[in-house]
Amino acid sequence: GESVGLHLPTLSVQEGDNSIINCAYSNSASDYFIWYKQESGKGPQFIIDIRSNMDKRQGQRVTVLLNKTVKHLSLQIAATQPGDSAVYFCAENINQAGTALIFGKGTTLSVSS
Amino acid sequence: DSGVTQTPKHLITATGQRVTLRCSPRSGDLSVYWYQQSLDQGLQFLIQYYNGEERAKGNILERFSAQQFPDLHSELNLSSLELGDSALYFCASSVLEGGKLFFGSGTQLSVL
DSSP states (O other): OOOEEESOSEEEEETTSOEEEEEEEOOTTOOEEEEEEEOTTSOOEEEEEEETTOSEEEOSSEEEEEETTTTEEEEEESSOOGGGOEEEEEEEEOSSTTOOOEEOOOEEEEEEO | OOSOEEEOSEEEEOTTOOEEEEEEOOTTOOEEEEEEEETTTEEEEEEEEETTEEEEEOSOOTTEEEEEOTTSOEEEEEOSOOGGGOEEEEEEEESSTTSOOEEOOOEEEEEO
16 A cells, blocks of 8 residues: 655754654645654654645744655754654545554654764 | 553563553544554554544454444454564544544553
């Protein structure tokens, strides 16, 4: 079946740098996208979401960009901190009965101080 | 704290056995989802319930079953366990179907 994938399994940055985590999705019918953060030993934690009628959404230190033309999603983290170290997943859903969020394999972000 | 409670946190059992994982959704959430997370497969969707009814099915094995009770808590039953069933099992809940999910801390299942 179709699934969400990520470009890089790992990303290492220095504290204070901006981080960009990318995700490519394959289902053009997907209309809702979410980024989750998962710290070791914990469940995925919601970061930010975006619907397909938008191309950008900002939160606190995070921005999600959606490019429907090339089916690409990215998460930008400003001024990355050691506490941002985690695995980041993008997920997609289709607004259709009988479907659920489908997750990509994740990118491990390591922040060194 | 997401408000989703899963028990037990850890479960160690033997091949061929049966276990039950329990989930209490956030107060007010009618939808419950089960996901399996293994190292090589990421987060795999298993099954979803909404107000007691099964609504969506993913890659759930026939040896696995679930249900959602009138008080909205849910149980995932895993039977005839195999070594490959060892994984983290997450429950998530949401107010609306198709909306953002709030995850519990998971149950780590080890089949020996």
